[in-house]
Amino acid sequence: MTTVLFYILGFIMLTATLLCITRRNPVHAVIYLVAGFFALALMFYLLGAPLAAAWQIIVYAGAIMVLFLFIIMMLGLAPQETPEGPGWRRWGPLVLLSASLMVCTVLLIMQDPAAGKEIGDFYLAPQAVGESLFGRYVLAVEMVSFQLLFATIGAYLLGRPLSKGEGQ
Amino acid sequence: MTPEMLSLSNSPGIFIGVMLVKILVVFMVVMLSVAYATWWERKIIGHMQTRLGPMRTGWHGLLQPFADGIKLFFKEEIIPTQATIVPFLLAPAMILVPALITVAVIPFGPDLHIGNFLIPQQITDLNVGVLYILAFAGLGIYGIVLAGWASNSKYSLLGGVRASAQMISYELAAGLTIIAVFMLSETLSLREIVALQQEPLWGICSFVPNWYVFTQPLAFGLFIITGLAEINRTPFDMPEAESELVSGFCTEYSSMKYALFFLAEYANMIVISAITATLFLGGWSAPLNWGLFNMIPGFVWLLAKVYFLMFCFMWLRATFPRVRYDQLMRMGWKVLLPLALANVVVTGLVVVVLQ
Numbered sequence: 001m002t003t004v005l006f007y008i009l010g011f012i013m014l015t016a017t018l019l020c021i022t023r024r025n026p027v028h029a030v031i032y033l034v035a036g037f038f039a040l041a042l043m044f045y046l047l048g049a050p051l052a053a054a055w056q057i058i059v060y061a062g063a064i065m066v067l068f069l070f071i072i073m074m075l076g077l078a079p080q081e082t083p084e085g086p087g088w089r090r091w092g093p094l095v096l097l098s099a100s101l102m103v104c105t106v107l108l109i110m111q112d113p114a115a116g117k118e119i120g121d122f123y124l125a126p127q128a129v130g131e132s133l134f135g136r137y138v139l140a141v142e143m144v145s146f147q148l149l150f151a152t153i154g155a156y157l158l159g160r161p162l163s164k165g166e167g168q
Numbered sequence: 169m170t171p172e173m174l175s176l177s178n179s180p181g182i183f184i185g186v187m188l189v190k191i192l193v194v195f196m197v198v199m200l201s202v203a204y205a206t207w208w209e210r211k212i213i214g215h216m217q218t219r220l221g222p223m224r225t226g227w228h229g230l231l232q233p234f235a236d237g238i239k240l241f242f243k244e245e246i247i248p249t250q251a252t253i254v255p256f257l258l259a260p261a262m263i264l265v266p267a268l269i270t271v272a273v274i275p276f277g278p279d280l281h282i283g284n285f286l287i288p289q290q291i292t293d294l295n296v297g298v299l300y301i302l303a304f305a306g307l308g309i310y311g312i313v314l315a316g317w318a319s320n321s322k323y324s325l326l327g328g329v330r331a332s333a334q335m336i337s338y339e340l341a342a343g344l345t346i347i348a349v350f351m352l353s354e355t356l357s358l359r360e361i362v363a364l365q366q367e368p369l370w371g372i373c374s375f376v377p378n379w380y381v382f383t384q385p386l387a388f389g390l391f392i393i394t395g396l397a398e399i400n401r402t403p404f405d406m407p408e409a410e411s412e413l414v415s416g417f418c419t420e421y422s423s424m425k426y427a428l429f430f431l432a433e434y435a436n437m438i439v440i441s442a443i444t445a446t447l448f449l450g451g452w453s454a455p456l457n458w459g460l461f462n463m464i465p466g467f468v469w470l471l472a473k474v475y476f477l478m479f480c481f482m483w484l485r486a487t488f489p490r491v492r493y494d495q496l497m498r499m500g501w502k503v504l505l506p507l508a509l510a511n512v513v514v515t516g517l518v519v520v521v522l523q
Contacts, residue, residue: 027317031255034310054299058343062306063336069313070332073325126296126356 005046013039026072030065037061049124173279173286182285190291194271197471202434203233209482216486237427245423248320255318260421260428263311266304267435273297274442275359277452277466289452289466290359297358298350301443302343305398308436309335312400312407312417315429319420327416330493331407334397337500342394344508345387348515349380349447362451375456381448386511388448390504392477395444397500399436402485406493441477442470449473 016036023029041056133141207222207229214221222229247256277289294300309331316328353361369376381388397404408416418429445451450473452466491499 027314031310031314050294050296051299054296054303057303058299058306062303062309063339066306066309066313066332066336069310069317070329070336073313073317073329073332 006043009039009043009046012036013043027069030068030072034061034065037065051124051126051129173288179285186287187291190289191272194276194291195268198268198271198435198438199431201438201471201474202431203237205434205437205478206236206430207232208478209485212479212482213486216483240427241424243423245425246420248420250320251420252318252320255314256420257425259311259315259318260425260432261311262314263308263432264428264435266308266311267432267439270301270304270439271442273300273358274446274470275362275451276470288359293357293359296356298346298356298361298447302339302346305342305439306335306339308399308432311432315421316407316417319417321420323414323419324417327407327413327419330413331400331417334400334404334406334496334500337497338394338397338504341500341504341508342391342398344505344512345390345394346447348384348387348508348511351512351515351519352380352383358446358451362446362453365450366453375458377450377453377455379448379450384448384511384515386507388444390508390511391444391448394500394504395440396481396484397496399433399440401433401437401481403488403490404496405490406496409490411490437478437481438474441474441481444477445470445473 013036016032016039020029020032020036023032037056037060041053041061044050044053044056210232211221211229222232225231225235247253272291273294275288275290275293280287280289312331313328316324316326316331319325349361350356353364355361355364365377365379367378369378369382376382396402400407406416407413408418410416413419418426421429450469452470454461454464454469
């Protein structure tokens with residue numbers, strides 16, 4: 001049952017993401033990405049991490065993608081014209097990257113580091129997440145939050161209204 | 169024999185039957201409340217403005233919701249030729265569905281003891297219940313944004329853009345205010361949050377229950393304000409400001425699809441009231457620990473609290489003018505968010521000191 005669900009979710013996720021990166025219309029692309037995020041959230045839930053699933057929906061589907069939609073609508077982006085030049089120039093790097101990724105995956109599966117081991121039944125309660133975030137990994141959490149603080153200050157510095165005599 | 173919690177593993181047949189009954193009953197109650205909320209709102213606003221409100225259909229206009237429904241049902245349905253069809257048709261449902269499924273985690277009474285089983289009076293008890301609510305509350309916005317975008321009209325698009333910006337600004341503050349509540353409860357399950365609120369106030373006053381509105385008055389106020397802003401209710405109904413945007417995101421809609429937007433608005437109001445009642449006003453528990461009050465079943469108290477909060481929302485609509493857009497943004501980012509953060513810090517300090 002769990003295995004079947006896993007493959008169904010995986011299929012949805014891959015299809016949605018694939019459709020997302022091939023759409024010309026940015027709004028359609030965002031909607032496909034949201035669908036992909038939903039599948040990903042369900043996958044987290046399936047793996048026994050309800051907290052991660054809820055965060056996936058709240059943060060990515062609920063906030064960041066809405067922000068994307070907001071920006072797309074604000075800018076009023078028209079669908080892009082097809083660029084000039086032969087097709088392989090545009091697609092070449094992507095194909096190369098994907099092919100190498102695929103080879104890596106195949107090699108990894110053939111090596112099979114976790115052979116014979118299965119992921120057991122596992123349920124991560126919200127409390128355990130909090131304890132490990134603010135206990136064992138507190139330094140990493142603080143470092144990331146400082147990074148975000150720097151980013152916020154940087155954005156403010158770039159976006160602040162110019163005073164007189166500046167930027168002329 | 170001690171009763172055990174009814175679950176899918178110990179008797180699947182009964183479990184599924186009970187589940188379906190619970191879902192149907194809750195759905196019916198919510199839909200009926202939605203229908204009569206429209207009548208009630210018109211009556212309340214009418215009387216506050218020394219009018220009578222609807223009077224012609226039935227006694228004091230009691231059949232008005234049905235008359236409205238039939239009228240909207242028989243209206244011609246117009247789809248603009250330049251609209252993007254699929255999102256245009258799906259958008260009303262995308263607003264209504266998140267509102268309705270949020271009700272699934274609201275508890276409406278103590279466990280029922282039937283036969284050998286304990287049946288919880290709640291559709292499902294998630295251990296991340298509060299986060300589930302936040303997650304789905306944030307999704308209703310897609311309906312509004314897509315409705316605005318798919319209509320291919322300037323007014324609709326502006327409504328959608330406003331809705332998305334408003335949602336992002338107020339969701340943060342709403343999340344932070346709720347954090348203060350579960351710093352006290354130390355659980356995310358709504359069932360346990362209600363159970364904790366039935367204990368004596370601050371552990372001493374046995375007559376009054378320990379509702380979080382007494383411990384967290386600031387969070388209560390902030391949650392009401394941010395909740396109103398999140399469901400685009402007056403005085404924050406910028407996305408459908410009729411004086412500047414015709415009707416905002418639902419300008420191009422007609423017939424039953426327009427009715428769905430209305431249903432969604434009132435369903436959202438019920439949901440926000442129910443969440444506020446559960447988090448701050450003790451959910452289904454009685455307001456005073458007193459024999460006669462404790463005999464009244466839980467769902468009556470919950471409904472009473474929900475209807476009281478909805479009355480307050482309608483009262484706000486009758487008395488407050490709509491805020492300006494820059495005022496809305498300034499209040500969200502410069503007042504509500506810092507206040508919510510400060511509340512979290514103070515709550516944390518007090519919790520640590522009291523330990």
